Amino acid sequence: MKQRLSKKIGNAKSLTKKCQHQGRVITRYGAELILLDETGEHIRCTIRRKNENIACGDVVCWQPNHQGNAVVTKVQARKNALSRPDRRGSPKAIAANIDQIIIVCSWLPKPSWMLVDQYMIAAQQINADAIVVMNKTDLAEQYASDKDWQALKEYESIDYKVIATNALSGEGIDKIQQELADKTSIFVGQSGVGKSSIIAQILPELTIKVGEISQSGEGKHTTTTADLYPVGNNGFVIDSPGVRDFTPAKLDTKSIRQGYREFKPYAKYCRFNNCSHTHEPNCQVKQAVENKEIPAGRYQRYLVKLTMLMTAE
Ligand SMILES: Nc1nc2c(ncn2[C@@H]2O[C@H](COP(=O)(O)OP(=O)(O)OP(=O)(O)O)[C@@H](O)[C@H]2O)c(=O)[nH]1
Ligand SMILES: [Mg+2]
Ligand SMILES: [Zn+2]
Numbered sequence: 001m002k003q004r005l006s007k008k009i010g011n012a013k014s015l016t017k018k019c020q021h022q023g024r025v026i027t028r029y030g031a032e033l034i035l036l037d038e039t040g041e042h043i044r045c046t047i048r049r050k051n052e053n054i055a056c057g058d059v060v061c062w063q064p065n066h067q068g069n070a071v072v073t074k075v076q077a078r079k080n081a082l083s084r085p086d087r088r089g090s091p092k093a094i095a096a097n098i099d100q101i102i103i104v105c106s107w108l109p110k111p112s113w114m115l116v117d118q119y120m121i122a123a124q125q126i127n128a129d130a131i132v133v134m135n136k137t138d139l140a141e142q143y144a145s146d147k148d149w150q151a152l153k154e155y156e157s158i159d160y161k162v163i164a165t166n167a168l169s170g171e172g173i174d175k176i177q178q179e180l181a182d183k184t185s186i187f188v189g190q191s192g193v194g195k196s197s198i199i200a201q202i203l204p205e206l207t208i209k210v211g212e213i214s215q216s217g218e219g220k221h222t223t224t225t226a227d228l229y230p231v232g233n234n235g236f237v238i239d240s241p242g243v244r245d246f247t248p249a250k251l252d253t254k255s256i257r258q259g260y261r262e263f264k265p266y267a268k269y270c271r272f273n274n275c276s277h278t279h280e281p282n283c284q285v286k287q288a289v290e291n292k293e294i295p296a297g298r299y300q301r302y303l304v305k306l307t308m309l310m311t312a313e
Contacts (some may be wrong), residue, residue, distance in 0.1 A: 004193045020061065020063055021037060021038070021063060021075075022037070022038060022076075023036055023038070023043055023045070023059070024059050024060075024228065024236075025038045025054060025056050025057060025058045025060060026227060027056055027058065027225050027227045027228065028054060028055065028225065028226075030044055030050060031047045032044065032045070032047075033046070033054065033060070044070065045060075045062050045072055046072075047072050048071065052072075052133040053075070054075055055096045055226065056094070056096070056226035056227065057095045057096040057184060057186075057238060058078065058096045059075075059097065060073075060076065061073045065128075065154045066125070069070060073269070078094070078096045078097055079098075080097065080098060080126035080128065081093035081094075082094055082096075082101065082122060082128075082186060083096065084243075094226050094240055094241075095170045095186050095226045095228075095240065097184055098126065098128050098184050098186050098238070099129065099183035100128055100131065100179070100186070102125045102130075102176070102185050103116050103120070103130060103131065103132050104135055104187055104188065104189035104193045104194060104195045105132065105133070105135065105189060105193055106134070106135045106139070106193040107137075107139040107140050107143040107144055107196055108136065108139050108143050109192050109193060110143065111148060113151045113297065113301060114301055114305070115190065116151075117302075118305075119188055119253060120259055121251065121258075121260075122259075124258050125259070126259070130311045131163065131179060132152070132160055132163070133172075133198065134163070134164045135165045135193055135197075135295060136167070136194060137164050137171060137172070138166050138169070141225065145198025147297075154295035154298055155298050158294075158295065163179075164238065165194075167194045167201055168197070173198065173202060176202065177202060177232075180235035180237060181233035181234060181235050183233070183236075184235070184238065185238070186237075187199060187240075188221070188240050189242060189243070190242050190243055191242030195223070195240065196223050202231060202237065203231065223240065223241045225241065226239065244293075251305070251309065253306065253309065256302065256305050256309065260298060260302050262298065263277065263285045263294065266284040266287070266294065267284065267287045268284075270282065270283050271283070276297075276306065277302070285299075298307065
């Protein structure tokens, strides 16, 4: 076990400059961090400045101080970070050094395809892969609409992997496990969809708290910090607190356009370089939607996102 973990941190080391002790941030509570060190031990560590920009998944250098505590001396350069707007609307990193975003949806709470698209845009922005997990298959018959099935089919048609799971029975969990080797994967999505329950199935030896379903059918918020766990074959998974409201991150038109990655092969043939794919003549993206080469549902949501952006400005 120890050997396996030290190999992992060793991998992280290659990204970084040399330092005395190195660790990966498992979780952060204010100015306190829990680190996974090179030997696979957990180290409690403090940050010198409380508002320092350190998130779960960061690689840091640390050293023991005279009081017998450990202190962070340096934060290694990040490959990327997934951010979410804080109370004031400024982006705050919730996790760093991410290879893959696992977007978890369920049949209850009902799926928000706008939110799924939002995470796909975020994935594109930070150069990470995205996978959709449709959890709570046991509730599909009761709650799934034709429109929802259609949305899932559309994602598959543009080469997003869609995995159906039931985190209570364990159905489909092996398919997620196959996607985790050698990567850091963050589980994101609405509160109550079953992110922590899925991770608990992947790592049954850990005791991960999951929420109860309240009367309204909405999951009670349980996960409050982003937490990182090592998984087999050099992988890491990050559980993250579910989103409760759908305040979208501030995006510009360019990021939205790039986020709808299936537009790309057509957009280069639009008459205008900066075509917004809304009203312009000779727009090849609109043409591809008409030809059913680009899914209509995705294009509709793209238009809604652009409108939301215009009205927010
Ligand atoms: N019926 C059913 N219930 C599930 C399934 N997966 C999870 N649940 C239940 O859904 C509720 C919420 O699960 P969590 O795993 O806490 O959800 P979460 O996404 O981690 O929620 P936050 O931490 O608030 O973001 C719990 O009561 C779970 O038991 C499933 O496949 N089917
Ligand atoms: Mg949770
Ligand atoms: Zn166009």
